[in-house]
Each structure stands twice: as C-alpha cells, then as structure tokens.
Amino acid sequence: MKLCVIYDSKTGNTRQAAEWIAEGMCSADAEGRAFSIEELDEEFVRESKGAVIGCPSYAAMMTPDLRTWLMSAGKLGLAGKLGGAFATEQYTHGGGEGVVRSILGAELVFGMLCYSGGGSCGRPIIHLGPVGVNGNVEPHNRLENYEENFRVFGQRFAAKALELFGSRP
Ligand SMILES: Cc1cc2nc3c(=O)[nH]c(=O)nc-3n(C[C@H](O)[C@H](O)[C@H](O)COP(=O)(O)O)c2cc1C
Secondary structure (H helix, E strand, O other), X not given: OEEEXXXXXXXXXXXXXXXXXXXXXXOOOOEEEEEEOOOOOHHXXXXXXXXXXXXXXXXXXXXXXXXXXXXXXXXXXXXOOEEEEEEEEOOOXXXXXXXXXXXXXXXXXXXXXXXXXXXXXXXXXXXXXXXXEOOOOOOOOOHHHHHHHHHHHHHHHHHHHHHHHOOOO
C-alpha cells in the first residue's frame, strides 16, 4: 500500500520529520514516501491510500506556501484517503499544534478521514499529530529529540491505513 508524506520545508527540519514519518510507514509494511510540495509525484499521491501533510510554524500558522498548495490540492483526489498532519517549530510553544489543527481542518474539507492515534495507542501519546522543536534557539531542544514520535506516528498511521483499506496496493 502506498502512503505519502507531503511537506513544505525551507531549512530542512520539516523535511527530516517527513522522512522519519515515511520510514515509520515503511517499517509497518507500507510503501511510505515523502515529497516536498515543489517536487510532488502526483501519480504516487493519487495512488496513495493516505497522506500526512506538514510544514513549519510561521507566526503560529501554516506557511503561506503550504496554504497556497492546499488551495489547489483538490485535484489530487484526496477525498476518502486517510489524513494526518505534523509540524516543526523552534519554540516549545511556537504554535505547531495550531498548525496541525489547521492542516487537519483542510483535510476534513477535502473529505479525508483524519487520524492521529490520539490516546488510543499508548505511549508516546500523540494528541493531534507530531510536532518537533528544533535546536535553533532552545539549547535543551533538538529535532532528534522528537524522532521517535515522528517514526511511531508513521507506523501507527500505516497500521490504521492497512486496517481500513487492506494490504492491496
Ligand atoms: C518567517 C518565519 C516565521 C516563523 N515563525 C515561527 C513561530 O511562530 N514559532 C516557532 O516556534 N518557530 C517559528 N519559525 C521557525 C520555524 O518554524 C522552524 O525553524 C522550523 O523548524 C523550520 O522548518 P524548516 O527547516 O522545515 O523550514 C519561523 C521561521 C520563519 C522563517
């Protein structure tokens, strides 16, 4: 089963998080691939049973580029696919969770089936979607601290997609 992770990233943090999610998907028997919004394999996205979408927090909002991309994403046939969201930020309270909420809102508008695992999967508990804080300004933080959350999220997302849609491609 194909699953995609779609991201906007300017300095590499969100790209790294997307790759961890895709690797988590692959470790759960799915074909997970990560694409930036600039280099999207549209055929792979159309064939995917699920899409996880993420970006950095910019002023506690999704990036303008992701918003613009989402406005034209209806053509990708996202309706009915499993949907998830993630974000990165440089402050612990830098708005990443709000970014996740707004991406999930857009996914619901497309008719996607949104999934985070929430508290149903035990630890690590991921409420709405994984958010990672990089080490730009907080000395105690680094994106690698959140690697497990991104990987586990990818695994759980793939397991749910396989449960819902079966293992056929
Ligand atoms: C224009 C701009 C606005 C930003 N606003 C926030 C913010 O509100 N909160 C925050 O924690 N980080 C903010 N950041 C930092 C980024 O969210 C953070 O470094 C992120 O991991 C960058 O992702 P990327 O490396 O994938 O581009 C901002 C960065 C830029 C360039």
